[in-house]
Amino acid sequence: MFETLILMLDATMRVSTPLIFAALAGLYSERAGIVDIGLEGKILGSAFAAAAGAAVFGSAWIGLCFGIMASVSLAMIHGFACITHRGDHIVSGVAINTIVAGLTVTLSMDWFGMGGQTPALTGDARFLDITFPFADALESVPVIGSIYSNLLSGHNILVYLAFAMVPVTYWVIYKTRFGLRLRAVGENPHAVDTAGISVAFIRYRALIVCGILCGLAGAYLSTAHNAGFLKDMSAGKGYMALAALIFGKWRPVPVLLACLLFGFLDAVAVRMQGVEIPGIGEVPVQAIEVLPYVLTVLLLAGFIGKAVGPKAVGRPYVKERA
């Protein structure tokens, strides 16, 4: 039973990682006042670019760079539409998602001719799992050994980075000048403007950070969690991250917990496949996969109270009396 739990938590960490990256990406963007429904597209775009880069150059790190570049570029397109041209954030985000879904498959067919996939990645072209020192030796120690060796040890570097990003984000958002301005610009951009700070510049910087984090999420999917790019491999993770962001009320630590909860439900769903529950029978996997979404709706509606986002989110900034 304990071993099963450890295995499930282990799976939770792996599944949560892209959610954490993406939800934090959304946090930077939305805290700065930019609605980012395009998380999904950025993840997918990065997954493709990372896999393609890694396949061609044989290095996961080079792949990661490509992934981040792709994702940041998409974020800048979003910024150009929403910040510079004051376009509708949702329309721009949906456009990005749609374009990326088509473009990744088309490009990969043209470049690799493998029916929309990239070549399978091996060796250094993937992020490999890191084994902590003494992990093997300690594995036999009851409870602690198992937690150390099986749960904490044995993930790739991106998993650890995702978890590390949570305190980093907390620190950036609440303890730095950039964070103060970022929060202010999402609440009342006029206040920022009259304080002599450029609203557009802060929002662009927030989107760059958002792009980098989505890049990490995408690269994780194609070069760490899997070994190559598959059509539509982001599979709604961007939307799930958005749900986690709302669930966590746009705050780093609650967002992490929401991602872990969603990840855990996902891990349960995998484990429940084909399992007979006494009295109920076999639970369809879809029923469990839908849980994170149902849960978000229910909890927001009933238990958590109103999720109040940044006040100026989604509203283009226009100078008063212009």
Place this chain on the structure above:
Amino acid sequence: MPYAIELRDISKRFGAVQANKDICLQVPAGTVHGIIGENGAGKSTLMSIIYGFYEADTGHIEVDGKQVDIRSSQDAINAGIGMVHQHFMLVENFSVLENVILGAEGGALLKNGIDTARIELQRLAHEYSLDIDVDAIVEDLPVGLQQRVEILKALYRGARILILDEPTGVLTPQEADHLFRILKALKDQGVTVLLITHKLREIMASTDNVSVMRQGEMVAHRETAQTSKEELAELMVGKKVRLTVDKDEAQPSEVLLSAQNLSQFDSQGVKRLKNVSLELRAGEILGIAGVSGNGQSELLNVLSGIVPMDEGEIHFAGQVMTAKAPKDAAQMRDLKMAHVPEDRHKMGLVTGFEAYEAAVLGYHNSPAYNGKILMDRKTMLDECNERMAAWDVRPPNPHLKTANFSGGNQQKIVIAREVEQNPDVLLIGQPTRGVDIGAIENIHEQIVKLRDAGKAILLVSVELDEIMALSDRIIVMFDGAVVGELDAKDADERTLGLMMANAYNEEQGEEQEGVSA
């Protein structure tokens, strides 16, 4: 001695509109300088140029005798100019400290900036009697204190010239008096204050010099001690204006509308209207005084049927409306209740509509405007032309979009629409908000005329002068409840002001204690 700030030949044009034309202004250091003018006279544009929101087309600005190039708010701040905006530029869910240091954090990390600001704010609080809890969240503070945060923000950035744009619009008279004491303290410390307002009383009470703007031009400079309200009003409008309303004693007769224990909750479950009861008689104007946001809007919404009440009942036109059996705005209108909403842009007009279309809103189903299938455009246009002539709406063009009329003319279109239906009861909210002095006179006359015709009028206004000039009876609201009622003859600014701050009874108590001691 050079002037603290000097403007030379500032001009600014927006498309076809000349917002500022060859403006010259000299403000001696350490004085309070008033700038007065009607809405649209170009005061705000001028201040926006000084604060770096806009760049002037021509002309230049000198600060302390040196020419400065102000292209952004940052440039203005660097030149020692601070601004307190009409709508506060505060991040509501930030603490006072965070708001103050925003843009002047003093480094990439916040820690140092916060510590410095905490000490500096203590010094400022002491020097200018601007006490405030620096760790309080701004949205929890009353408006008067929020404004104080704005002032502190400017001073923290080292402002030596402070611009205040219509600072008293949201304050009670007592809060406003406090503000003027603060301005006095600032002046004594050598700060130069530019006070933008359209309220003559404030100019007379608190400035050393005053400049008058009209239609984008600076038309006069006066020493405040050498001028009068009447002269300033005339300079603002360009013709003689009467500042008082002529009206005879009211002849109230039967009760047309009565409300008992009206309560209303907002979507968050907060009680916004608390057991309000009132009676409105034919031939009287009942004024509802109160600082903006104390339940007046909710009262208007409930009485007019826009929002159903949650408790209580309304008796009107022989019918009883309750929470279980409410009537909506259209039904109330059919019972001959007219409503001029507080916010003409949001509720009174569809600003994209042409004037003749806006002039039938709410009555658009009336047979008078409708043929069998289509609306009767000719009748609507004819009627609109007639009304525009009768109410002196300018320009008298029924095809002009309502958005393109000035505030006063938009308001005339709304009031004409409601009044011309010959209602028994007229609810009227903020009748002269954003309306020029000339048009105010006209609107006030019409309201009194309607009263004399035996109609019942409920007037909601945050302008005390207006309440006192028009009302026959005054009810004061605070925090959603009625806290006082008095005959207009017994009302003075101080009493009303205290009631509006819900401090009247306390003060009475203190005075009595003082007597007995």
